Amino acid sequence: MGESPDIFGEEPREPDAAEMPGLGLDEPAQPQRADTAQPYRVLARKYRPRTFAELIGQEAMVRTLGNAIKRDRLAHAFLMTGVRGVGKTSTARLIAKALNCIGPDGQGGPTIEPCGVCEPCVAIAEGRHIDVIEMDAASHTSVNDVREIIEAVRYAAVSARYKIYIIDEVHMLSNSAFNALLKTLEEPPAHVKFLFATTEADKLPVTVLSRCQRFDLRRIATPALSAHFAHICSLEQVPAEDEALSMIAVAAEGSVRDGLSILDQAIAHADLGGDGMVTAEKVRDMLGLADKTAQRRLFAALLAGEGRELLDLIEQQYALGVEPLALMRAQMNLVHRITIAQLGQSGADARSSEEREAIEGWAKGLSAGQLHRLWQLVLKGHDEVRFAPDPLAAAQMALLRVMHAADLPDPGGLARKLQEIAANASPPAVTHVSPGAGVPAASIDWEQLVSRVEDSQPLIGGTMRNWVRPVEVTNGTLLFQLVPGLTEDPARDMADALDRLTGERWRVERSVGEAQPSLRERKESEERAGQAALLANPLVKAAFAAFPDAELIDEERAERSSPPWSRRA
Structure with missing residues (x-):
């Protein structure tokens, strides 16, 4: 019986017969004809x-x-x-x-x-x-x-x-x-x-x-979807495994309509096997999903560093029709579930005790830092596989990279260790100006004197810090040598600066004999000695062995040398 469309051109929807027993939740009433079978409705x-x-x-x-x-x-x-x-x-x-x-x-x-x-x-x-x-x-x-x-x-x-x-x-x-x-x-x-x-x-x-x-309207939770599909299967008199329905619910991503469309396909796919039962194996084959047992074996090989076994498992899954992108997504899902289990949710959504034990074991054995690093590595590999011209090769290379990076030292922990070593390292002894060796007993602390000059006259103070090697520093007397490279004699300027600073007349002359290093030379020597001691530490050697292209950077020096607009807040 034909029906005309409404004023907006919409096709009329099929009728809903709520009173007819044995039909679905929204089964329409349709005239029954002896010579015509009722059409199938999705x-x-x-x-x-x-x-x-x-x-x-x-x-x-x-x-x-x-x-x-x-x-x-x-x-x-x-x-x-x-x-x-x-x-x-x-x-x-x-x-x-x-x-x-x-x-x-x-x-x-x-x-x-x-x-x-x-x-x-x-x-x-x-x-x-x-x-x-x-x-x-x-x-x-x-x-x-x-x-x-x-x-x-x-x-x-x-x-x-x-x-x-x-x-x-x-x-x-x-x-x-x-x-x-x-x-x-x-x-x-x-x-x-x-x-x-x-x-x-x-x-x-x-x-x-x-x-x-x-x-x-919210996405429907996976357990609710799975229960809904089980109810529909019972109404349709279709036997189905719980794991199969759970896989369909996950694939539906919160959409009832998408899930029912997949279930429709799964029922048709199950009929091809003869028994008509919707099994996890058939759903996995239909959707091209990775077997959860194979997922766990792949993850275990990845953590154990078994490269040959890892490649064999990838090949086996690919031969069974599992797409490389689905393989990477399965590993991401496994890392996510282990991380959630680590926070106390103990793999409650696992479908078997074996799966639950494996997830909880990894949650206890892996640190939070390792799991987050694994997530980042697998996520990067997933994106590479998605756009690669050869997805299988991209998946192999991505998972091998994850495998080799799995046993590397954690960058955060390594950085903390290096900071501790740097803080506890004793700098090499540096000789300061002191009595003896031609320096009179009534000596003055040279570094303090230079700092005071810098406060009042920064240019002269900077010259004294960087270019002057003191020979004798006493009240009213400064005998010095110059670091090679300074062309002008700063004696007169230093004398005027010291006169104004102390209120006394100073004799400032170049001299010969044993001189102390300039303050800049002393600092550079201390830094070199400290860096040498740091590089000699076994932990640092191990870090450089793990990261051959790494560099040791002084954050404070890098901060000082960077432009103001590029410095971190």
């Missing part, structure tokens, strides 16, 4: 929720909406957001039922539990209610499409309590269409409700968002 359509109780994973939204209906505090516009397949359009249809349900006796009002048997509930489920208009904004984007709505809202509902407009993928409307809708959306007639659904709420104008009551 699971995603067959088990579309008929009530809010069947809408899994959205309890908070249902509770909020129920309270609003109970207290008669209904918004004039609702916005359902979320990723694909979590039930946005289904929720919009359920709200339409809830607002227009009149109960089996025809005397009921809005309810969070629509009866499903009254004329409005049946007509809305079958997509033929004249007062519930659905529009796909992806194919009706222009202002003219919205103008039809604006004209129609002035008229009261024909038979329902509310005239309801369901606009799917509302973010696809043009800017002019949104602008045309704003006034009506803000002040609609009391008999009109707008229900919007979108996967990209960030693309909606703020002026539209502010006029809607927003419900963010």
Whole structure:
């Protein structure tokens, strides 16, 4: 029996027969003909929720909406957001039922539990209610499409309590269409409700968002999805392993519709085997996933540094149809699960005791730093495999790199050790100006004297620090030699500076004999000796053996020599 499309050109949805026993959650009533077999309906359509109780994973939204209906505090516009397949359009249809349900006796009002048997509930489920208009904004984007709505809202509902407009993928409307809708959306007639659904709420104008009551539909948790699929398999009388359903739930990534599509495919794939049972092995083969046991063997070989075994395992998985990218993703997933287990969640999602014991063992044996480094290395390898011209070779090289890096010293721990060694290392003894060896007993500390000159006359003080080798320093006398390279004699300038500093007359002359190194030479000598002692440490030698291209950098010196705008805060 043919049906005409609605005013927006939408094809009518198949009817929903809530009363027919033995059908799915949203099985439509169809005329039975003796000569025609009933056409197959995919699971995603067959088990579309008929009530809010069947809408899994959205309890908070249902509770909020129920309270609003109970207290008669209904918004004039609702916005359902979320990723694909979590039930946005289904929720919009359920709200339409809830607002227009009149109960089996025809005397009921809005309810969070629509009866499903009254004329409005049946007509809305079958997509033929004249007062519930659905529009796909992806194919009706222009202002003219919205103008039809604006004209129609002035008229009261024909038979329902509310005239309801369901606009799917509302973010696809043009800017002019949104602008045309704003006034009506803000002040609609009391008999009109707008229900919007979108996967990209960030693309909606703020002026539209502010006029809607927003419900963010969550991704469905993997355990909830797995339980839902098990229930559907029991209704379909299809035997299925728990591990297989869990794998499908993980692959669905929180989307009920995606998961049911994969389950449909898995059931068809299982029929090829003859027994019709959905097994983990068949699902793994269908999706090209790595066997979890093989994942763990691969990870163990990686940690043990067994390169030959690692390559053999990769080849075996590739021969079984596992894509290299899926192989890398499986290793990332394993590292993530071990890290989570290390924080106390003890591999609770493991499907076998063997898997749980392996994950918990690695969680105890590996440090947090090692796990984070493994994650970064495998993640980098995953990106390389994705864009490599030869994914298999890229996966082999990436995992070999991870294997060789697995037993390297932790950079953070190594850095701390080096800092401790540097802090505890005793610098070599340096001879300072002191009595004896031609220096009079009434000597003055040369470094303190230079520092005082630098405070008052930085240029002369700098010359004394960098270029002057003291021979004799006593009260009123400075005999010195110069470091080779200074062309001018600073004696007069140093004498004037010392005279002003001390208030006494100083005799400053160049001399011969044994001289002490300049203060700059002394500091450089101390640094060389300290660095030599540091490089001689066994731990540092091991670090350079592990990182041949490494350099020993003085952070303070690097900080001083860098431009001000490049220094760290």
